[in-house]
Amino acid sequence: MENKRIYLSSPTMHGKEQEFVKEAFDTNWVAPLGPNVNSFEKELAEYVNIPNAAALSSGTAAIHLALRLLGVKKGDIVFVPSLTFSATCNPIIYENATPVFIDSEEETWNMSPEALRKAYEKYPSPKAVIIVHLYGTPAKLQEVMEICAEKGTAVIEDAAESLSSTYKGKHTGTFGRFGIYSFNGNKIITTSGGGMLVSEEEAMIERARFLSTQARDPARHYQHSQIGYNYRMSNVTAGIGRGQLLSLEEHKALKKAIYKQYQEAFSDIEELSMNPLNPDGDANNWLSCMTIKEGARVTPDMVMDALEAENIECRPIWKPMHLQPVFQEYDFISVLEEKGGKGSISEDIFNRGLCLPSDIKNTQEDMDRIINIVRKVFVTAHIVA
Numbered sequence: 233m234e235n236k237r238i239y240l241s242s243p244t245m246h247g248k249e250q251e252f253v254k255e256a257f258d259t260n261w262v263a264p265l266g267p268n269v270n271s272f273e274k275e276l277a278e279y280v281n282i283p284n285a286a287a288l289s290s291g292t293a294a295i296h297l298a299l300r301l302l303g304v305k306k307g308d309i310v311f312v313p314s315l316t317f318s319a320t321c322n323p324i325i326y327e328n329a330t331p332v333f334i335d336s337e338e339e340t341w342n343m344s345p346e347a348l349r350k351a352y353e354k355y356p357s358p359k360a361v362i363i364v365h366l367y368g369t370p371a372k373l374q375e376v377m378e379i380c381a382e383k384g385t386a387v388i389e390d391a392a393e394s395l396s397s398t399y400k401g402k403h404t405g406t407f408g409r410f411g412i413y414s415f416n417g418n419k420i421i422t423t424s425g426g427g428m429l430v431s432e433e434e435a436m437i438e439r440a441r442f443l444s445t446q447a448r449d450p451a452r453h454y455q456h457s458q459i460g461y462n463y464r465m466s467n468v469t470a471g472i473g474r475g476q477l478l479s480l481e482e483h484k485a486l487k488k489a490i491y492k493q494y495q496e497a498f499s500d501i502e503e504l505s506m507n508p509l510n511p512d513g514d515a516n517n518w519l520s521c522m523t524i525k526e527g528a529r530v531t532p533d534m535v536m537d538a539l540e541a542e543n544i545e546c547r548p549i550w551k552p553m554h555l556q557p558v559f560q561e562y563d564f565i566s567v568l569e570e571k572g573g574k575g576s577i578s579e580d581i582f583n584r585g586l587c588l589p590s591d592i593k594n595t596q597e598d599m600d601r602i603i604n605i606v607r608k609v610f611v612t613a614h615i616v617a
């Protein structure tokens with residue numbers, strides 16, 4: 233009883249999901265593609281207000297297809313934020329292209345427009361730019377999109393963490409030539425696993441559907457002129473997605489309430505800051521995160537140790553890609569040193585930050601438990617009384 237497990241962000245089901253899944257079973261439309269897939273695409277596209285969507289097996293698959301559709305190939309440069317989950321940039325390597333990692337800015341933790349400009353000085357013609365909206369906070373879209381438009385580079389928006397977040401009233405994922413969403417288990421809604429590729433361009437989404445079903449030419453004999461993938465979403469999982477979509481706004485409201493509660497509960501701890509929100513946007517607060525002031529007596533490890541000791545799940549901030557052994561050979565662009573700083577902003581956020589439990593099934597009791605444990609770490613360090 234007293235050590236109930238609290239999760240970082242686990243699936244939250246409502247029952248409606250099962251009705252759509254049951255329909256798939258009742259009609260034996262367990263496979264192949266079917267009405268749930270078509271409806272899920274249509275319903276998600278309507279929700280984010282874009283005409284075309286292709287339901288896929290994962291968000292990673294959606295990023296991979298977006299790169300394929302843009303013709304990214306061996307030797308091409310792709311700009312991508314360093315501070316993200318590896319799934320953002322792995323597909324660049326699948327195509328033997330070359331990622332160039334871009335540092336974050338402090339105001340939203342996303343791609344720094346200044347560092348992006350600097351990257352263009354060194355690499356004037358990247359094939360694509362991938363933007364991420366980390367932890368649900370929209371990037372500085374106006375600035376970043378303007379630079380990319382000026383240079384004529386196609387943008388892929390990795391909105392895996394930011395479904396339902398908006399920027400100036402428009403959904404994240406609908407600003408770039410392609411947008412991608414993820415329905416992985418811990419995302420704001422889940423299909424147990426899945427993704428979506430969206431675009432204004434109907435022909436591109438048609439091609440995504442073709443490539444994601446093994447790129448079979450229109451002939452009776454199995455004929456192929458291109459390499460395809462098995463990346464399509466199944467009619468069963470799409471049923472889960474249709475049910476989840478009905479609760480997306482509710483999930484968002486609950487995520488926002490969690491963030492707000494942490495923010496208020498920690499407002500007197502000067503050494504602690506919550507992750508930034510973009511004043512031009514409305515975040516889904518997928519994960520609530522915090523950073524600790526440099527030089528404070530409390531470290532993220534101390535907070536994480538204290539939570540884990542009480543059976544509470546938490547996690548570090550994503551470790552920047554330019555610090556990953558697997559991406560060691562690739563370039564990284566930062567403007568921090570020109571400003572007299574050391575290292576990079578993404579590394580600094582990683583060093584000083586952590587993700588707090590952000591599960592929308594948390595009760596008030598759970599929230600109090602988490603808050604008290606975090607506070608106690610600061611009290612013990614004589615930072616607050």
Ligand SMILES: *Cc1c(COP(=O)(O)O)cnc(C)c1O
Nearest residue numbers: 290291292317319320392414416
């Ligand atoms: C979860 C995530 C992905 C990958 O989505 P999957 O559906 O798990 O493949 C990509 N980018 C970011 C930033 C993510 O958080």
